[in-house]
Amino acid sequence: MTAQPAAKSEFTVKDTYQYNYRTTSWWIISHIWRYKWLAISAILFSAIDFLMYSQGPVQVGRAADVIMNDPGSDKLLAITLTVMGVLTLSSIAFWSGGLLAETLAQHMEADARHELYASLLGKSQTFHNRQRVGDIMARATDDVRQLNAMLSPGLRFIYETVMGIVVPLLYIALVRVDLLLVPTVFVLVYIVVVRDYTRRLNPVTRRQREQYGVMNAGLEEVISGIEIVKASVQEPYERSRFHRNARLFRDHFVHQGRLEAMYLPLLLFAVTFGLTFLHCMILYDRGSVSIAEIIAVMGLMNVLRFPVFISIFSFSLVQLGIASADRLLNIIQAETDLDENAGGFSQSIEGNITFDNISFSYNKNGDAPVLSDISFHINAGQTVAIVGQTGSGKSTLTHLINRVYDATAGRILIDGVDVREWDLTQLRSQISTIEQDVFLFSRTVAENIAFGAPGTPQDQIEHAAREAQAHDFILTFEDGYDTKIGERGVTLSGGQRQRLALARAFLSNPCILILDDSTSAIDSATEDDIQKAIQRAQQGRTTLLITHRLSQIRWADVILVLDQGHLVAAGSHDDLLRTSPHYRRIFSRYDVDLPPLETEPPQANLQTA
Amino acid sequence: MGFIMDGLDAEDYDRQYSDRALVRRIAKYFRPQARNMIIVGVMILLNSLVNTGIPIFISRSLDRLQEKTSTSQLATITIVIITLGALAWVFNAVRRWLSSRAVGDMVLALREDAFDSVVRRDLSFYDSFPSGKIVSRVTSDTQAFSDVVNLTMNLISEVLLVVLLVGYLFSVSVRLTLITLTLAPFIVVVALGFRTVARKTVTQSRRILATVNTHIQESVSGISVAKTFRQEHAIYDEFLDVNRQSYRINLRTGYVFNSIFPLLNLIAGFGTAAIVYYGGDTVREGALSAGEWFLFIQGLQMFWFPLTSIASFWSQFQIGLAAGERIFALIDAESKVVQTGSDQLRLIMGDIVFDHVDFSYKEGESVLEDFSLSIPTGETLALVGHTGSGKSSIARLVARFYEFQGGQITIDGHDIRSLDLEHYRSHLGIVSQVPFLFDGTVMDNIRYGSPDATNDDIISVANQIGDGDWLYSLPDGLQTEVGERGGGLSMGQRQLVALARVMLQNPSIFILDEATANVDPLTETLIQEGLDVVMKRRTSIIIAHRLSTIKNADRIIVLREGTIIEEGSHDSLLAQGGHYADLYNTYFRHQSLEYIEEARRIATLA
Numbered sequence A: 001m002t003a004q005p006a007a008k009s010e011f012t013v014k015d016t017y018q019y020n021y022r023t024t025s026w027w028i029i030s031h032i033w034r035y036k037w038l039a040i041s042a043i044l045f046s047a048i049d050f051l052m053y054s055q056g057p058v059q060v061g062r063a064a065d066v067i068m069n070d071p072g073s074d075k076l077l078a079i080t081l082t083v084m085g086v087l088t089l090s091s092i093a094f095w096s097g098g099l100l101a102e103t104l105a106q107h108m109e110a111d112a113r114h115e116l117y118a119s120l121l122g123k124s125q126t127f128h129n130r131q132r133v134g135d136i137m138a139r140a141t142d143d144v145r146q147l148n149a150m151l152s153p154g155l156r157f158i159y160e161t162v163m164g165i166v167v168p169l170l171y172i173a174l175v176r177v178d179l180l181l182v183p184t185v186f187v188l189v190y191i192v193v194v195r196d197y198t199r200r201l202n203p204v205t206r207r208q209r210e211q212y213g214v215m216n217a218g219l220e221e222v223i224s225g226i227e228i229v230k231a232s233v234q235e236p237y238e239r240s241r242f243h244r245n246a247r248l249f250r251d252h253f254v255h256q257g258r259l260e261a262m263y264l265p266l267l268l269f270a271v272t273f274g275l276t277f278l279h280c281m282i283l284y285d286r287g288s289v290s291i292a293e294i295i296a297v298m299g300l301m302n303v304l305r306f307p308v309f310i311s312i313f314s315f316s317l318v319q320l321g322i323a324s325a326d327r328l329l330n331i332i333q334a335e336t337d338l339d340e341n342a343g344g345f346s347q348s349i350e351g352n353i354t355f356d357n358i359s360f361s362y363n364k365n366g367d368a369p370v371l372s373d374i375s376f377h378i379n380a381g382q383t384v385a386i387v388g389q390t391g392s393g394k395s396t397l398t399h400l401i402n403r404v405y406d407a408t409a410g411r412i413l414i415d416g417v418d419v420r421e422w423d424l425t426q427l428r429s430q431i432s433t434i435e436q437d438v439f440l441f442s443r444t445v446a447e448n449i450a451f452g453a454p455g456t457p458q459d460q461i462e463h464a465a466r467e468a469q470a471h472d473f474i475l476t477f478e479d480g481y482d483t484k485i486g487e488r489g490v491t492l493s494g495g496q497r498q499r500l501a502l503a504r505a506f507l508s509n510p511c512i513l514i515l516d517d518s519t520s521a522i523d524s525a526t527e528d529d530i531q532k533a534i535q536r537a538q539q540g541r542t543t544l545l546i547t548h549r550l551s552q553i554r555w556a557d558v559i560l561v562l563d564q565g566h567l568v569a570a571g572s573h574d575d576l577l578r579t580s581p582h583y584r585r586i587f588s589r590y591d592v593d594l595p596p597l598e599t600e601p602p603q604a605n606l607q608t609a
Numbered sequence B: 001m002g003f004i005m006d007g008l009d010a011e012d013y014d015r016q017y018s019d020r021a022l023v024r025r026i027a028k029y030f031r032p033q034a035r036n037m038i039i040v041g042v043m044i045l046l047n048s049l050v051n052t053g054i055p056i057f058i059s060r061s062l063d064r065l066q067e068k069t070s071t072s073q074l075a076t077i078t079i080v081i082i083t084l085g086a087l088a089w090v091f092n093a094v095r096r097w098l099s100s101r102a103v104g105d106m107v108l109a110l111r112e113d114a115f116d117s118v119v120r121r122d123l124s125f126y127d128s129f130p131s132g133k134i135v136s137r138v139t140s141d142t143q144a145f146s147d148v149v150n151l152t153m154n155l156i157s158e159v160l161l162v163v164l165l166v167g168y169l170f171s172v173s174v175r176l177t178l179i180t181l182t183l184a185p186f187i188v189v190v191a192l193g194f195r196t197v198a199r200k201t202v203t204q205s206r207r208i209l210a211t212v213n214t215h216i217q218e219s220v221s222g223i224s225v226a227k228t229f230r231q232e233h234a235i236y237d238e239f240l241d242v243n244r245q246s247y248r249i250n251l252r253t254g255y256v257f258n259s260i261f262p263l264l265n266l267i268a269g270f271g272t273a274a275i276v277y278y279g280g281d282t283v284r285e286g287a288l289s290a291g292e293w294f295l296f297i298q299g300l301q302m303f304w305f306p307l308t309s310i311a312s313f314w315s316q317f318q319i320g321l322a323a324g325e326r327i328f329a330l331i332d333a334e335s336k337v338v339q340t341g342s343d344q345l346r347l348i349m350g351d352i353v354f355d356h357v358d359f360s361y362k363e364g365e366s367v368l369e370d371f372s373l374s375i376p377t378g379e380t381l382a383l384v385g386h387t388g389s390g391k392s393s394i395a396r397l398v399a400r401f402y403e404f405q406g407g408q409i410t411i412d413g414h415d416i417r418s419l420d421l422e423h424y425r426s427h428l429g430i431v432s433q434v435p436f437l438f439d440g441t442v443m444d445n446i447r448y449g450s451p452d453a454t455n456d457d458i459i460s461v462a463n464q465i466g467d468g469d470w471l472y473s474l475p476d477g478l479q480t481e482v483g484e485r486g487g488g489l490s491m492g493q494r495q496l497v498a499l500a501r502v503m504l505q506n507p508s509i510f511i512l513d514e515a516t517a518n519v520d521p522l523t524e525t526l527i528q529e530g531l532d533v534v535m536k537r538r539t540s541i542i543i544a545h546r547l548s549t550i551k552n553a554d555r556i557i558v559l560r561e562g563t564i565i566e567e568g569s570h571d572s573l574l575a576q577g578g579h580y581a582d583l584y585n586t587y588f589r590h591q592s593l594e595y596i597e598e599a600r601r602i603a604t605l606a
Helices: A024-033 A036-069 A075-122 A125-130 A133-175 A177-224 A226-231 A235-261 A264-285 A291-332 A394-399 A424-429 A445-449 A458-467 A471-475 A494-508 A524-538 A550-554 A573-579 A581-588 A602-606 B019-066 B071-120 B123-128 B131-172 B174-221 B223-228 B232-285 B290-311 B313-332 B391-398 B421-425 B442-447 B455-464 B466-473 B491-505 B521-535 B547-552 B570-576 B579-591 B593-604
Strands: A353-360 A371-378 A383-387 A409-414 A431-434 A512-517 A542-547 A558-563 A566-571 B352-362 B365-375 B380-384 B406-411 B428-431 B509-513 B539-543 B555-560 B563-568
Touching: A024 A036, A024 A075, A024 A133, A024 A291, A036 A075, A036 A133, A036 A291, A036 B232, A036 B290, A075 A133, A075 A291, A075 B174, A075 B223, A075 B232, A125 B223, A133 A177, A133 A291, A133 B174, A177 A226, A177 A235, A177 A264, A177 A291, A177 B071, A177 B131, A226 A235, A226 B123, A226 B428, A235 B071, A264 A291, A264 B019, A264 B071, A291 B019, A291 B290, A353 A394, A371 A394, A371 A409, A371 A558, A371 A566, A383 A394, A383 A550, A383 A581, A394 A512, A394 A542, A394 A558, A424 A431, A431 A494, A431 B223, A445 A458, A445 A494, A458 A471, A458 A494, A494 A512, A494 A524, A512 A524, A524 A542, A524 A550, A524 B579, A524 B593, A542 A550, A550 B593, A558 A573, A558 A581, A566 A573, A566 A581, A573 A581, A581 B521, B019 B071, B019 B131, B019 B290, B019 B313, B071 B131, B071 B313, B131 B174, B131 B290, B131 B313, B174 B223, B174 B232, B174 B290, B223 B232, B232 B290, B290 B313, B352 B391, B365 B391, B365 B406, B365 B563, B380 B391, B380 B547, B380 B579, B391 B509, B391 B539, B428 B491, B442 B455, B442 B491, B455 B466, B455 B491, B466 B491, B466 B521, B491 B521, B509 B521, B521 B539, B521 B547, B547 B579, B555 B570, B555 B579, B563 B570, B563 B579, B570 B579, B579 B593
Parallel strands: A383 A542, A383 A558, A431 A512, A512 A542, B380 B539, B380 B555, B428 B509, B509 B539
Antiparallel strands: A353 A371, A353 A409, A558 A566, B352 B365, B352 B406, B555 B563
């Protein structure tokens, strides 16, 4: 069975290569298999490389034979040319194999990143809100590069190690089979010793790396918060904390140094080398091998040295690569809760919104509800302000309308139709959301405004900007509408970003506008502009405002007061001043004459509006 | 792998210390390690001797074999070879162990010194250095500097090996040694050429990596916008472009890296062939034994790899020294705030006087000139003015974060310079515009300035603000984790935590740089209620951005370009119709109830 990366997706690309998702290893293999000829020829070249390279010592042995036993022979020149030939061939094979393996590894990196990226685009907003941007970045850069390193040099070292051990041993066997005795024992002992070594070293390396992170993070925190550190006179405390962290790191560093210093395989090899030489001498003594053959064998032993020692990196590289692949697959295969629902209900929206006993929790099992049992109705064209402390569920409430999330219980109806029955594209394209942190792409101002409708003529873009009170400040930039956001010190205030987002919304002309407005105007003139822009945006559409602006709240048609996920009051400004203690508290700071508080029957009131 | 591959992506840095000064500074950190380093040096020497000895001994044994050998001789030869190998291992192990200790201790000392000097600096230092730079100097530059030590030791050991080997080879056969040595220039040129090319491609790879990262970061951060407008295909196409470009550039870098060793192997191959031939001739002439001939072939293998390291030493040595310099520059920077005494006042009342104070952040750009102001004990003083009028500078001077250049500031009649700084600051409570929280719980953060406070103290302080209503908005109350820099809390919640922190400190002087950020109206109400409690009965200096705070102040100081131009209460100043009235219309009018009531009419004006 070939599983799909994720069964539901909000975005799909045609003609993508199908990988195998059965297990992590299968997935890696299917990536390699996509370029099987690269992989096969890389291994082939590596075989040629070692076959030729090990011919070097063999030919040297032959040369020794000629020098010592065949004076005056002209074979020496031929052998010399052979040495030159095999070593040149070996270098070319080494080089070609390297380039092939490298190409494969770079393909793997690019393909895996591609696969991850496409899958990210297909995930629901729920998924993206759960993931931290930093985590995803780590996957897309570090983990993907780790896959690259797993192939080259990781896997490449492994097959080269195999070739580099098998081929010289083969040649030694050609001289005399029993000379294999010592090297074979060595290879076996070596495997055991290295496994033990990495088992002891890995945790120390990991602890050292983690401690480095801890030390760095602590330092960064102190530097960023230095004003508070100094104002609170906590320098001695912070100093001892840093010293402790730095000392711990030093201890791990020295521990690692000690383990690495005691790297036994080096000693093992020295012993093997001596014993092989002894074996050769004994055989020579018996007349079974010649000096020339000893020279060949000892030369081949030297060939053995390198492959044996690179294998130590390769195993951990492969381990790290598999762990990275696991993390990537976790994202690629993560199920997303929503899908496109293409072909669902589709019609132009009027803007009537009904919440019918809505509850919502970020946990699937409904624990720790963010919203509990919320019901209200908004008529098309009304402006609704949502008021509540941080964490009371204001943003979550609006996210349910365009299905960033689906409610855990209850129904949301738009023009009488459950949002889950709407075609997702139809639904979202008619609802505009302006988030608290307005996100602008690193493109020109004009392209940002026309983001939802590429190719909009300039005069329409400017018209939208004027409506959003953004035209004037855009013209203060040197390049006006062609100013690239985020370049050459062009920084926009929150209020300016918001007005660009409003211009964007004017162009797409949504039927429902959700505005999460946390901007603050530094001065009253800007405040006037923002007021005008928002007022303009409310006309002719249903508008939901999460705002800190008392002026907007005061004039909204309906005000919803949330407290810890419960709707505790709903009504107009004048209603709430009379009935809601929460709402009165806001205005009590102002020298306003509050009407007497009426003891209200709460539930009855919520059904108004 | 040797260090031909290392340090290729280091950034350029111009040296500023003279070589002598730098060496003197470095020596200071080496001195405590002198004994270890001497042992390490001896080990390096012994190791090189033994490593050269093994092939020499083998070549001699080969020659002796051809005569006649007894079993005991065979045993001796084997024992010698194994012993030499074992000794090489022991020397190497001792060297690595001791040098990792020496380097570890030295880096630790450097880091501690760097950190200590960083926290001693006044805030002008932090203005001129971005925090990322300071962090990298304390952690990664120290690490890079330690590489100099390893690098130098490796160099010594490799030079020794090459010198010993070549020296011995000369004594065996001058002709063959010269043939061997002709390889050296080729190897050095190839190694240096490789580094030049590799540096370029690595830089390109680093750039494309940054481009890829930026693209993905932007896509992921802006994904909700892309989804709302269904523009996934547009950004997907851009990604394909960037990803393809990254593939091409990385492939080129990979090819460069994969070419160096085959090339060096090829050169070594030609060398081997040359020795086989000419050496063979020499043996036939009788000037060389077969064993010695084999020694030359082995020697060649031992010779070229260290050579590549030696060739690439200098550029990496420079990188390490530059890192060292950056650390020393950090350690050597002077703090500008200097205390002349260390008086510990028994009780600080909070009577503050600025007496003809001159102050500038940068020479020639005066912020306060001949500035005088007296703040009596217990007063709530609001500072208003445009950006750059000197409001924040006054608060910073009271906190003694910066040094002033002329005049005098006194606290309860004592020169601020004569006070013990730590003791004085412990009587200050400061809330900055963007309150900084440390990773940990809300409770940890409230306790930060008063480590001895009990949990009950903290609970009672937290409940004094807005009757503790704000705690309900925190998922786990006081035990809520605030996240990195308080990122898990809203701006308003962070301000409430910072207020609670100050209240627990119970300071004599309270300094508030009011936030300009908007906070939801309910939290705003809680903050205002909290401020009422904090400002009661202590000297408070408020850099005001809130109309309600100004209205509650005992006195408003109106600043323009570092000078007090008006002072009084809100109503009287507004009535004057001067600069304050301008400021009110510019900054505060929209916070008034009248504005809120008028908003609908203002908004619909064309």
